[in-house]
Amino acid sequence: xxxAQTKIKLGATAGLRxxxxxxxxxxxAAVKAYLSKSPFDLDPVxxxxxxxGMHSTPGHSSSSSSSLLP
Numbered sequence: 172x173x174x175a176q177t178k179i180k181l182g183a184t185a186g187l188r189x190x191x192x193x194x195x196x197x198x199x200a201a202v203k204a205y206l207s208k209s210p211f212d213l214d215p216v217x218x219x220x221x222x223x224g225m226h227s228t229p230g231h232s233s234s235s236s237s238s239l240l241p
Contacts, residue, residue, distance in 0.1 A: 172210060174209075174210035174211050175210055175211070175212060176212065177211050177212060178211070178212045178213075178214070179206065179209075179211045179212065179213055179218065180213075180214065180217065180218055180219075180220075181202060181206065181218065181219045181220075182220055182221070182222040183195075183198075183199065183219075183220070183221045183222065184222055185222075187199075187221050188221055195221060199219050199220070199221070202219050203215075203218065203219040206218065206219065
């Protein structure tokens with residue numbers, strides 16, 4: 172299946188950085204555990220992260236996708 176060859180990466184934005192008391196880390200861990208069970212290729216280190224201020228702007232989001240067909 173092509174899903175196993177499809178790399179995914181999730182970057183959380185500023186709102187998650189504002190959470191206190193380890194809540195952000197718990198959310199990231201839950202998302203990472205969920206996505207790691209999917210057929211997609213999730214990097215175990217950089218696949219689920221909080222974006223730094225240079226890569227997230229409040230009120231804006233972006234995404235991209237591509238499909239590679241044989």
